[in-house]
Amino acid sequence: MRSPNLRPRLRVLSVAAATAVTATTLAACGSDGPSGGSESLQVWTYQDGSSTIQEDFVEQFNETSDVQISLTQIPGENYQDRMRTAMGSSNAPDIFFNWGGGSIADFVDQDMLIDLTDHLADDPEFGDAFIPSILDAGALDGRYYGVPMRGVQPVILFYNQTLFDEAGVQPPGTLDDLFDLVETFQERDVTPAVLAGADPWTELMWLEYLLDRRGGADIFDRIRNGESEAWGEPAVLQAAQDAIDLVDAGAFGNNFRSVSYTTDGASTFFAQGEAAMHLMGSWEFANQLSNQEEFAENDLAWATFPEIDGGTGDPAALVGNPTNYWSVNAQVEDEKLDAALEFLKLHATQEYASALTANGDIPTTADAADLLDQAPTPDYARFQYEMVQNAPSFTLSWDQALPASQATPMINHIEELFSGQLSAQQFVDAMLDL
């Protein structure tokens, strides 16, 4: 029996189905353009101890601007992957935090970013505000695609002053000193240097400095410029062997491979006085200051990475992140572009530099030296500032400098090197194979 009511029911169904189709089609397509045509700018930043400054300045900007900024903060080590995925989709941010160099090279190749060179040149108050070498570190082929928006982030050898005093030792001047310290602290039942091996980029920091001291900064410069044969330089093999020797000597304890940085395992262990040293980016200071204030004020000290006897690298050379940059999506146009540029210019002001300084960061503006006394710890601020001023080279972290297709296997091989799955020679061979 066919129900006479079937027709109306069918019609309801087809309307429902049509709605479903429309809804899914819309969801699949998303909106055209970065922010769907509304008068707002989507800004993405990495969330950490310094991102409250971004909140403050976005709020300040929104008070006077017709075009409103909506800030998205993304925590965790996946920032890079998420940003890159978004840039390939229709939900790309208008302005986004990045590391310059390899982290934006693919976008520049695809003409996805606004070339800021002319804007920086047209407005001296904007363009000349930053330390030139740092502005240059974010440039590609001499064109500027980024504006510095964070403090300098060199990798620093942090140490526990109290533990060093108790043992009657000094921070290491050479690699041999470092091996002596490993013995000293092992005898005292203290882990010589905490290493968060569960996050292999912390192991990368050691290898970067070891190679810089062994063979100088230009070896990695050549690699970054596409000359991958430079992995075959003897200094790379020596640096990889140094890393193995440090592991074998027990410099990092026996279980560093399970220690993680992102869940604060390494920093807490260091702050508890269980480890004597911690090689980490300059942000570790702000991190300790906010999480373990007493330790940061009483025990925390800092030094440059030791030199290596017979190494040809300059002992003043630095590795790390010169700073972070804002880049602008090429799809931002007209009044939104004007607003975006106004927002970027805020970051060249004395006011922004003061906010960074007060947070414990070292600004990248040329006149930052005058502000250093306002820092919460002026000693640390001056140490860092001078370190950066005197550095003959500042190598961008390898994983940020290389394109993603090489950086990923490199990080895996470094992890294998530190965990004993690869010998120094096997590591070199694996890198030459990439």
Next chain:
Amino acid sequence: MKRETIHTPRAGRPGIAWALPAVLFFVFFAAAPMGIVGYLSFTDWDGLSDPSWTGMDNWSKLWNDDRMRNAIWLSLLLTALTWLTQTPIVLLLGVWAAGRQRNRAVLSAIFFLPLLASSVALALLWRTIFDPNLGLAPDVANWFNLDSSDLLGSPTGAFVAILFVTGWQFVPFHTLIYQGGARNIPQSLYDAAAIDGAGTVRQFFHVTLPQLRNTIVTSTVLMVVGALTYFDTVLILTRGGPGDSTSIVPYLMYETGFRAFDLGYASAVAAALVITATGISLLLVRLTGFNRMRSTREGM
């Protein structure tokens, strides 16, 4: 007795329109993406520019890739070990939880808690527990004179940790399936067995186990397909490491696609995974006779 062919009355038969919403959702969210992945597996694509056609390049690379071989081996090992370790546990727990005593209800409720949390939260929790300096696991291991301090840092340890955490997370789910299955077994079968003089153990092997045949197949297929596609736990707990030692196929796919941005090759890995998982589950269903839908109550 000859069975009567069942004639469905026309009025009760649902029209094709009823299936339309589900079919449309399937097309948009499953079939179409699978088709796109299939297409992408024949291209070279970095996610930014347009995909370029490279024919069979990705697929021939798949056969000769050492990392891929390692990933397949790890995935199969994880699947086999997952089945072997979880099945006995969930079978016994499920049958036990099917009882009606009050304490079982309370214990079962507590026991099912891991089922409610997201895998990401659980993986983060366990990562903290496994921290050699600040976590709990090394202390617990010390009581038993074991050394687990470098659990996530050793290739075997990291693999065992994944097996353990995913097991801890999914045992409640499978227990639930078995509990439902066991509760459906008619009491009369046990009564009859008891009259025939069968004790608890014989009742388990001769009544419970055969009656749970379909439940076992269902749970097995879910376990196998689940283990082949584990991802979030690996991403957070070990990130495929140390080195490649926990880099199972879904993780390798993610790393290739969304870290190295070689999306064409990642699509080939994804397509291979879909084919394998479908093949294995079809094979399981066929081998076990599950597709014949034979009732466990036949002859009752």
